[in-house]
Amino acid sequence: MINVKGLYHDYSGKGKYAVSDISFHIKKGEILGFLGPSGAGKSTVQNIMIGLLKLQKGEVSYDGRSVSRLDNSFYNNIGVSFEHPNLYTRLTGYENLKYFAGLFKVPTRDPMELLDQVGLIDSANKKAGAYSKGMKQRLVFARALINNPNILFLDEPTSGLDPTTANKIKAMIKKRQEDGCTILLTTHNMFAADELCDRVAFINDGKIVACDSPRNLKLQYGEKSVLVELQEGKEISKKIFFLDNEKDRKSFNEVVNSKNIQTIHSQEATLEQIFIRLTGRELA
Numbered sequence: 001m002i003n004v005k006g007l008y009h010d011y012s013g014k015g016k017y018a019v020s021d022i023s024f025h026i027k028k029g030e031i032l033g034f035l036g037p038s039g040a041g042k043s044t045v046q047n048i049m050i051g052l053l054k055l056q057k058g059e060v061s062y063d064g065r066s067v068s069r070l071d072n073s074f075y076n077n078i079g080v081s082f083e084h085p086n087l088y089t090r091l092t093g094y095e096n097l098k099y100f101a102g103l104f105k106v107p108t109r110d111p112m113e114l115l116d117q118v119g120l121i122d123s124a125n126k127k128a129g130a131y132s133k134g135m136k137q138r139l140v141f142a143r144a145l146i147n148n149p150n151i152l153f154l155d156e157p158t159s160g161l162d163p164t165t166a167n168k169i170k171a172m173i174k175k176r177q178e179d180g181c182t183i184l185l186t187t188h189n190m191f192a193a194d195e196l197c198d199r200v201a202f203i204n205d206g207k208i209v210a211c212d213s214p215r216n217l218k219l220q221y222g223e224k225s226v227l228v229e230l231q232e233g234k235e236i237s238k239k240i241f242f243l244d245n246e247k248d249r250k251s252f253n254e255v256v257n258s259k260n261i262q263t264i265h266s267q268e269a270t271l272e273q274i275f276i277r278l279t280g281r282e283l284a
């Protein structure tokens, strides 16, 4: 569906690339996560993909059609939710959605229904300028869905939201996916990436360093280990056994046979631990 090949971008024009040799694809109905720290190049790629930044070198295509040849019909079918809200602050939440709905030449959603779904129905008639940061973010998210897009670009859709609201937004993203929408989700948040994405691309210093499903990344790069709580006399102790290590495996077997085990937990690597292992950098 979406194909990106050998993408480079140089803001300075002096051969200093903000992103270089970026290649990936997104299948129809798939959620691909872009996970990386600030300045890694996530927004640069996203902006080239939606035509906000000019394509300098490489290819970006939608069903075989190059981004440099896209017309208005493309914009009728995409939804974009940026991290930094760009809203009409003097218009109410409802008016913002109504205004944006009017820009599309395709059937649009009922603004009130969307405001309800993102938990803003009680603030529908308040000016967007008086909204809190999290409310603005939800309004921008609702705006991205107003035209029932086939392709969604979401930048940090759940950052800074309380868990209940974040779960609502995640459920809406999943619902869009079930309806066949293809989604690029950009985030620093490994939990959001793990929960929502079919595949995750780790991006660091303008390059993709790994791209696979969260499960495969964990299997390929994580260390398999188990944490065991043991009762020894009156004492309870904890031990970690790394299952790729033969000596640890033997000791683990002995412990299992000793019947002193209170609890066993498998220790799965997190996407952040794998990111650090691959890049030497933290996500935050």
Ligand SMILES: Nc1ncnc2c1ncn2[C@@H]1O[C@H](COP(=O)(O)OP(=O)(O)OP(=O)(O)O)[C@@H](O)[C@H]1O
Pocket: 011, 012, 018, 036, 037, 038, 039, 040, 041, 042, 043, 044, 045
């Ligand atoms: N308009 C610009 N002019 C010059 N350099 C830029 C511009 N925008 C981004 N950059 C640089 O390009 C690199 C990649 O930035 P980008 O914004 O794509 O990263 P990001 O991963 O999206 O970061 P964040 O998570 O903070 O949004 C950084 O070194 C940044 O300083």
